[in-house]
Amino acid sequence: MKTDQDLERQLTSIDRRGYPAYKGLRGAYDFGDFELDIEHVQGDPFAAPSQLAVYVPGEITRLPACCCDAAHRRVAAEDLLVRRFAMEAARASRRVGGSGKSGVLATSAPGPEVFPRSACEVDAEGGVILRFEAGLPAHGRTIDGRAAARLLLDLVPECVERALMLDDAGRQAARDAADLADDQQAVRAALQEQELVAFVADGAVLPRASGVSAKPLAGARPFISPASMRVTLDLPHRGRVSGMGIRRGITLIVGGGYHGKSTLLKALQEGVYNHVAGDGRELVITDATAVKLRAEDGRAVHAVDIAPFISNLPDGRDTSAFSTQDASGSTSQAASTVEALEAGAQVLLIDEDTSATNFMVRDRLMEAVVAADHEPITPFVERVRGLWEQRGVSCVLVVGSSGAFFPVADAVVQMDAYEAHDITSRVRTVLSDQHISHVETGPEWEMCESVERRPRLVEKPGRGAADREHGGSTAGGGRDQGRGGRAHSARDGRGNRGARGERDERFKVRTRGREGFTVGRADDDLRFVEQLVDADQVAALAQMVRLVLERGLLDGSRTLSEVVDLVYRELEEHGWPALAPYGDASCGMALPRKQELFASLNRLR
Numbered sequence: 001m002k003t004d005q006d007l008e009r010q011l012t013s014i015d016r017r018g019y020p021a022y023k024g025l026r027g028a029y030d031f032g033d034f035e036l037d038i039e040h041v042q043g044d045p046f047a048a049p050s051q052l053a054v055y056v057p058g059e060i061t062r063l064p065a066c067c068c069d070a071a072h073r074r075v076a077a078e079d080l081l082v083r084r085f086a087m088e089a090a091r092a093s094r095r096v097g098g099s100g101k102s103g104v105l106a107t108s109a110p111g112p113e114v115f116p117r118s119a120c121e122v123d124a125e126g127g128v129i130l131r132f133e134a135g136l137p138a139h140g141r142t143i144d145g146r147a148a149a150r151l152l153l154d155l156v157p158e159c160v161e162r163a164l165m166l167d168d169a170g171r172q173a174a175r176d177a178a179d180l181a182d183d184q185q186a187v188r189a190a191l192q193e194q195e196l197v198a199f200v201a202d203g204a205v206l207p208r209a210s211g212v213s214a215k216p217l218a219g220a221r222p223f224i225s226p227a228s229m230r231v232t233l234d235l236p237h238r239g240r241v242s243g244m245g246i247r248r249g250i251t252l253i254v255g256g257g258y259h260g261k262s263t264l265l266k267a268l269q270e271g272v273y274n275h276v277a278g279d280g281r282e283l284v285i286t287d288a289t290a291v292k293l294r295a296e297d298g299r300a301v302h303a304v305d306i307a308p309f310i311s312n313l314p315d316g317r318d319t320s321a322f323s324t325q326d327a328s329g330s331t332s333q334a335a336s337t338v339e340a341l342e343a344g345a346q347v348l349l350i351d352e353d354t355s356a357t358n359f360m361v362r363d364r365l366m367e368a369v370v371a372a373d374h375e376p377i378t379p380f381v382e383r384v385r386g387l388w389e390q391r392g393v394s395c396v397l398v399v400g401s402s403g404a405f406f407p408v409a410d411a412v413v414q415m416d417a418y419e420a421h422d423i424t425s426r427v428r429t430v431l432s433d434q435h436i437s438h439v440e441t442g443p444e445w446e447m448c449e450s451v452e453r454r455p456r457l458v459e460k461p462g463r464g465a466a467d468r469e470h471g472g473s474t475a476g477g478g479r480d481q482g483r484g485g486r487a488h489s490a491r492d493g494r495g496n497r498g499a500r501g502e503r504d505e506r507f508k509v510r511t512r513g514r515e516g517f518t519v520g521r522a523d524d525d526l527r528f529v530e531q532l533v534d535a536d537q538v539a540a541l542a543q544m545v546r547l548v549l550e551r552g553l554l555d556g557s558r559t560l561s562e563v564v565d566l567v568y569r570e571l572e573e574h575g576w577p578a579l580a581p582y583g584d585a586s587c588g589m590a591l592p593r594k595q596e597l598f599a600s601l602n603r604l605r
Helices: 004-014 019-025 071-092 145-164 168-193 261-270 329-342 364-369 384-391 424-433 535-550 560-574 594-602
Strands: 027-030 035-040 050-056 120-122 128-134 196-201 230-235 239-247 250-254 284-286 291-293 301-304 322-324 347-351 394-398 411-416 419-422 509-511 516-519 522-525
Touching (some): 004 019, 004 027, 004 145, 071 128, 168 196, 168 230, 196 230, 196 394, 239 411, 250 261, 261 284, 261 347, 261 411, 291 329, 301 329, 301 594, 322 329, 411 424, 509 535, 522 535, 535 560, 560 594
Parallel strands (some): 347 394
Antiparallel strands (some): 027 035, 120 128, 196 239, 301 322, 509 516, 516 522
16 A cells, blocks of 8 residues: 555655546545545536545444444444534535635535434444545646645544544543433434334524524423423433323324424424434434425426325316326325335325315315215315325324314324423313314225335436536435444445446436435426435435446336335445446434335425
8 A cells, every 4th residue: 555655755756747646546545643534626617516434443443342333323423423523524614725626525414313324324333434525726727736735644644633533532522422312312212112103302493593503592491291291211321201192193283383383293294313412302203104294396207106185087087197297285295104114104294384274174165165976086184094094004194274283183293382281271262162072083094005106207217428427426325234344434435336336327416405316317306395304314325325226226127115115225335336337335424214215206207
């Protein structure tokens, strides 16, 4: 392996040459305490920055053993190290100047959620792979070798030392992150044992600083659980913790406007992920399969059985395998509900404010004016009880303007100035006084087996040259390659593309932050998939879809469930390089849930 002195000599030799001379830097370099791998070199200073990685062995990181011996603790440690490196890189970025992206240093910048990221991997011995971007310096398109030496030989080692070589305070921070992950894991286990869909700890801070901020609202009232819904859990590190337990079945969240209904639901929908200490929602934990549903005017729908909700259309179309490129609000929400069940959701989360009214309810006056045989929509209020009783799917609904769901509810929580009150008994008294009984469950669900859906969305590769462009985002993703060894690192170089076979054709990938992406000619609009909380998740989904399209997996020969399972098996076997077009993993990816891959494939145009 080359050394840092070799790198210094190379930089001196290419000073003032044309930018393509940087390509000769690719390879691994021994810096003594760590290894630097220059994996991908940008084409010019205005292109996306170069992709680099460092490997720091366990005896140098001094990562505590408790951070390396279980998957959830490794994820917590990786998250901590990414945050530390991102902070150091931000301080060092642009300290050398030049054209375009010269001097940039960056890696993934996590929000409050904790999930596996391609930016960092921790092995069983505490060794760390940290992937990052660096803008190799130039003036115009002429290499600035001295600035590059400052960047690669001074600034990068400083970031590695400060972020990845842990002092006593850093080791304690890693232990604290692992302990919190243990407690969060224990809450998730308790949900299953006690038949809960969610737990909201007393003292949690649910409001955010603003609608565009993930930071907790300063001075917000801490959450206090209603006594009748309070459960106490024994956690391995925090001991006995009390909070509101939402039981399986149908739960309504009601109250006046601006009293905290949607704030509570948002905390629940994001409780499918763990959160870092200080977020306020560290112990707001929701069933990991929960899916937030809403209306999405104009979305694409592919061969979905929406007949339980919409049937007997005036034009006679069959709704047991319904397709459209421009769904209405009610049709889109019906399709999303069925798709969520196909994706394995055991909990549905719905806010009246973002739902199609005619999908949710139909009042008696409307029934009197428009006869039932002239209305093709069976409202959700008439189906939600059957979902629970016949399929075991729970539902948490925010309602503020209609009492139609009271008769079908198992529990009703009223939010009053951000305080939660259990008003189930009062609601039942009101229903009894008004002689209102439970809504009938309705007929047995007779959906076509949506799990057998075999969508044929996109042809296999074989297009014109314009669609065979290489490039796009090269960031890859994956998880836990057995952890006995690294699938790709600064030490072992180029990744394992050969194990999967070379790909003859690749689709160009373009991402749009959290809003969606294009892969070749296919477009995916994910603006209303609300549980996608990080642009890195969307970047990972884009590469997953690229893999699906390049292999022609949506040719109708497989069910959608089989396609999704195949992608995740690929990740388990090959790690993050499985999602990298050229076999070199890079930063910029975060692992989405299977439910979000289902959602992405279902919305693909």
